[in-house]
Amino acid sequence: MRVLNSLTRSLRRVRGADEEDGRSYFPHPGALKDGHRLELLRGGEEAFAAMLAAIRGARRRVLLGTYILRADAVGERFSEALRDRCRAGVRCLLLYDSLGSLGLSVRFLQRLREGGVEVVEFSPIAPWRHRWGLGRRNHQKLLIVDDEAAFVGGLNIGAEHMAPPAGAGWFDLHTRIEGPVVGDLARLFRRTWTGAGGRPFRAPVHEPEPGPDSGSALVQSIDNRALGKRGRMPASYRHAIHRARRSVNLMNAYFIPIRSLRRALRQACERGVEVRVVVPGASDVAVVQFASRYLYGRLLRDGVRIFEYPDRMMHAKVAVIDGVWSTIGSYNLDVRSLFHNLEAGLLVLDEDFAGALMREFESTVAASEEVRLEDWRSRPWWNHLLEWVSYRFRYWL
Numbered sequence: 001m002r003v004l005n006s007l008t009r010s011l012r013r014v015r016g017a018d019e020e021d022g023r024s025y026f027p028h029p030g031a032l033k034d035g036h037r038l039e040l041l042r043g044g045e046e047a048f049a050a051m052l053a054a055i056r057g058a059r060r061r062v063l064l065g066t067y068i069l070r071a072d073a074v075g076e077r078f079s080e081a082l083r084d085r086c087r088a089g090v091r092c093l094l095l096y097d098s099l100g101s102l103g104l105s106v107r108f109l110q111r112l113r114e115g116g117v118e119v120v121e122f123s124p125i126a127p128w129r130h131r132w133g134l135g136r137r138n139h140q141k142l143l144i145v146d147d148e149a150a151f152v153g154g155l156n157i158g159a160e161h162m163a164p165p166a167g168a169g170w171f172d173l174h175t176r177i178e179g180p181v182v183g184d185l186a187r188l189f190r191r192t193w194t195g196a197g198g199r200p201f202r203a204p205v206h207e208p209e210p211g212p213d214s215g216s217a218l219v220q221s222i223d224n225r226a227l228g229k230r231g232r233m234p235a236s237y238r239h240a241i242h243r244a245r246r247s248v249n250l251m252n253a254y255f256i257p258i259r260s261l262r263r264a265l266r267q268a269c270e271r272g273v274e275v276r277v278v279v280p281g282a283s284d285v286a287v288v289q290f291a292s293r294y295l296y297g298r299l300l301r302d303g304v305r306i307f308e309y310p311d312r313m314m315h316a317k318v319a320v321i322d323g324v325w326s327t328i329g330s331y332n333l334d335v336r337s338l339f340h341n342l343e344a345g346l347l348v349l350d351e352d353f354a355g356a357l358m359r360e361f362e363s364t365v366a367a368s369e370e371v372r373l374e375d376w377r378s379r380p381w382w383n384h385l386l387e388w389v390s391y392r393f394r395y396w397l
Contacts, residue, residue, distance in 0.1 A: 022218075042173060052077060063186060064094050065193075095198065152174070153175055161315075173316045219347065220346070248265065250275075253317060255334070256394050280314040281314075285397070290390035296376050301373065317331050318357055323354050336396070
């Protein structure tokens with residue numbers, strides 16, 4: 001039966017490049033797991049509706065982790081859904097970051113706890129506590145329901161992701177996934193949860209063998225919780241960029257790439273690969289935007305095309321290379337995200353998912369303004385100064 005299922009999946013998978021060629025974009029292709037379905041979710045309207053529907057349909061357990069949790073209309077909808085499932089006997093666990101959710105009302109948290117939700121604050125801002133630290137935050141955005149479906153991407157729990165007038169209309173992308181990697185994400189959540197003081201729970205031990213009705217995407221989960229995993233995401237980016245033949249497309253909210261990634265992008269341009277980057281034109285963190293713009297000159301001279309998304313925040317963290325390799329998750333392309341904060345993402349080998357991401361990328365490029373080298377050079381002197389100063393603090397942003 002196992003051989004038959006494998007053969008069925010192989011016959012069903014249709015790719016522009018064969019699977020073995022696609023695997024070459026991954027530094028550890030053996031870590032890719034078969035049998036996944038992915039659905040791309042655009043903005044708060046799609047993502048929150050799908051997440052809330054999954055929570056309301058939970059039968060056994062809900063695991064929700066977020067960097068930012070707000071007591072606004074969106075936060076209230078999630079609070080109500082979690083409390084409702086607790087009344088139905090479902091165990092609901094909520095993990096939020098202390099710094100990201102700074103100012104969250106005590107009353108909001110009290111209602112959750114009174115409703116049966118187990119709530120844990122990650123790394124409370126308390127300098128008097130033993131081993132307290134401000135620098136390492138839990139930036140993961142994870143929802144795992146019944147160990148059967150998971151949600152991963154860039155959205156926090158807040159109204160800024162909703163379209164006006166309900167919110168600020170931030171552009172962001174999330175994904176719903178089914179398949180073996182869901183178990184990996186549940187185990188990652190468990191390690192983070194118990195490390196933050198949460199009551200243990202039994203994570204899935206065995207992964208079901210994908211059947212003939214399973215999805216065909218090959219996926220690897222990636223995180224940097226363990227010390228030895230801190231460099232996995234930049235290494236994955238470098239590996240895929242080095243193997244790029246046609247195109248490298250990056251969309252990232254906080255773009256201050258480290259030197260090795262800049263070198264990889266330059267070398268891709270030298271090989272004739274089209275390299276395009278979409279960044280916010282109106283960032284919610286001005287100092288990060290100034291630090292990012294400090295690098296524009298050398299990137300533009302190397303041949304990288306940079307597009308700034310106008311008017312509202314572009315908060316996505318995705319990439320597509322050659323229509324083969326793609327990634328989505330919470331990783332920003334800056335030092336703090338790549339090496340310090342706790343992050344979670346997916347590396348995907350699937351043409352359909354890469355195609356869906358590319359359609360979003362192209363529409364975003366069409367709505368953005370391209371940065372020209374001559375315009376960058378002619379910016380006001382005080383911009384030069386702010387960018388230079390901001391870049392000095394890049395390790396703390």
